[in-house]
Amino acid sequence: MSDHQQAVQYLKSHREQQLSDLNDFLCIPSISALSEHRQDVRLAAEWLVARLIQAGFQNAHLDETPGNPVVVASGPHAPYRPTVLIYGHYDVQPVDPMAQWTHPPFEPTVIDEVLYARGSSDDKGQVYMQLAAAESWLKTTGDTPVNLKFLLEGEEEIGSIHLNEYIQNHQDELAADFAVISDTPMFAAGVPAICYGLRGLAALEITVRGPFQDLHSGVFGGAVMNPAHALATLIASLHTPDGTVAVSGFYDGVQELTLKERQAFASLPFDSEAFRQSTGSPTLFGEPGYSPLEQVWTRPTIEVNGMWSGFIGEGRKTIVPSTAHAKITCRLVPHQDPEHVLTEVCTHLKTHCPPGVTLEIERGEGDPGTVTPLNHPSVTAAEDAIEEIYGTKAAYIRMGGSIPVVVTFQEILKMPTLLLGFALPDENFHAPNEHFHLENFFKGAQTIALLWDYLGSRDPLEFASTTR
């Protein structure tokens, strides 16, 4: 039996233990958003430290932050093999509305091979999967095929407020060839996926000012520009009628998808009509020439997230509003420069502002989109591991949202991230009755154990030379 066969066999033969352990972990109500659970959050961190030590990570410990502690650990280190930083989080979302839970959120329950509990899929179950995979190597071989480091935080559900500073101050300890995160879903049941791209974000807020106070629309209406009209004109100017962004320079740097990527997306079991129904919109609408998946995964957008002007209460108030406001965010794709995009949007707005009002722009911050090179060794190794364990080809997917820590890893630690999650998209993250399919819990751990083996034979120098 090869080493990796031993590791996988270890995982298969310790399922009872793994479920029992995870049960203990899930019983801790580590809700970071609620101050009354502050001690529970710490308890979960301490539980992880103990469990990592038991798995063979002797140096596992808590590192304090101004908020909840970070759990860090590193396993056996050897030169000439890749180093991997495993990121996850041990805090969970609040549970309300409590009445909608069919089982108590912190009393894990298995029904038909599905584990119900808050944190089961987001992210305690997936963190435990990573821990189990590492343990399977340490218990069978006394080593791991790659150098493994754990970085597990307790504030992910409240915006990772202290993580950036922690990473900034611990660059040497956290240095690795790449990061892996198991906190995302597969594409669908039976479709394990490697997510290789995320969109970034750039934000701004605009205020259009006209009269210094709301004016009587009878006395003044017709002789002054209405700021609500001016704002509408500005917002309408951001897109052409077909949905393309009309801001000059907005698409600078955006790379067209390769034929291979488009074919890969097109081959995914994606039902446009079901997707539309899940939104409730009467029809889908987006940039022409791209499929809905391409639109949300790979094309940049400008969205008004909120706007307001004048009287918005019940009834009627015949005024010319004094001001009009909009909150705007752009979803960015890899190779777009957030600062450049913000500059171009600001220029567009200033250029298109109608007369009779003044425009104020509060320029926010931007995070770039991220992409993991498809020829990165972690990607090809993950593909092989998935095929071996699931007996099916991995889907190559991207995601339209942002995962800020991926940007942090890219910008501060200068490393790409492999997003290798085993949850399913409908497992109720953040909602009542969160759950996790045990099949993916077990297969996920095995896939990861195999991934380390496949990567252990690769030259670390390969990791720096890949590009997309």
Place this chain on the structure above:
Amino acid sequence: MSDHQQAVQYLKSHREQQLSDLNDFLCIPSISALSEHRQDVRLAAEWLVARLIQAGFQNAHLDETPGNPVVVASGPHAPYRPTVLIYGHYDVQPVDPMAQWTHPPFEPTVIDEVLYARGSSDDKGQVYMQLAAAESWLKTTGDTPVNLKFLLEGEEEIGSIHLNEYIQNHQDELAADFAVISDTPMFAAGVPAICYGLRGLAALEITVRGPFQDLHSGVFGGAVMNPAHALATLIASLHTPDGTVAVSGFYDGVQELTLKERQAFASLPFDSEAFRQSTGSPTLFGEPGYSPLEQVWTRPTIEVNGMWSGFIGEGRKTIVPSTAHAKITCRLVPHQDPEHVLTEVCTHLKTHCPPGVTLEIERGEGDPGTVTPLNHPSVTAAEDAIEEIYGTKAAYIRMGGSIPVVVTFQEILKMPTLLLGFALPDENFHAPNEHFHLENFFKGAQTIALLWDYLGSRDPLEFASTTR
């Protein structure tokens, strides 16, 4: 001494009495908006009845409504002379912010020939002016040159909620050749004015619906129409960039101003820059080809009074909003049909609604603009009376706002209204330190006394035959 000289002389020789009377009237805190002043409102009505009887209107009395009573009275009636309905109101606005009053609002104070008190100009002072003018005739001749009826309400400041029903039910008692209202300002100090046109109003509220709930802008942004964008597109489509309303059929029926009217407006002492400064807008902006006065007095508008969509709190929420809303009112000018305008606006909105959303329109009600024919005997007589008393030509002005009772008089009682007010535009109606210049209080009463004389010689048949 002619009859009218006697009447004017009576007014001049009873100034002390008039001021003392008005003082009593103003001391009553008849604030209709505040239920704790309900008895005060009734007290003011009873005071008026007593005062009208004292003036010679023996039949003056209260008529109950479901709210505050209406004061009605009619004087000596003779055939073959015009009948005039005098409308006014005896309720007043609340007084807060109290701290800003330099004198107690219900302790009338005269400083430098200016009377400070809540209600001094809006409208008790002007109601008393009408009463004094009528009394001057009754006390000197035992008759009035025209048939006079008073209709004085106690709910004007809370939307005249029971007046329409009252008028509907008392059409015979209120029948007249025209109505006169002294509840508006002169154009400026030293510029007495006849207001011969008001704008009307048509209202609607629109809702643009996209997704059935706010969507994650990362997961869905780019593949669905954002309702805020759709609403902005709709609002932007309502005007051309130069400020003209772009709705087909919107201007149907609108009459161009005559050269005489334009010249009259142009000759008014109007300072565009001062007007702009009073708004705070960086520049004036309106339909090209019209002066600011023409724009607000004589041109119809579409104004967004309020709009809202998505997240409008502090901070950021990266969503595609589910809905977007706008409250819209049109200011209408005479000869525009409100129903036609609403239909055209609704058609425009439906035609211009972008794909991917649904549009809901809540069609509100419409009131037409009103205009008093410039050759109406009341207008020419008022011009003569003003010139006689003030020694200056009356300004012919219009107003951009609406006075609902004028529409009621037009639609139910089928009569035009002469707006003959003697307040000044900056006398703080509805604000702290409301005041009324005594010069205009006295001259106003004299002008009205004279007006009745000039009208008394006109054939009632003339009143029906005038048109604009």
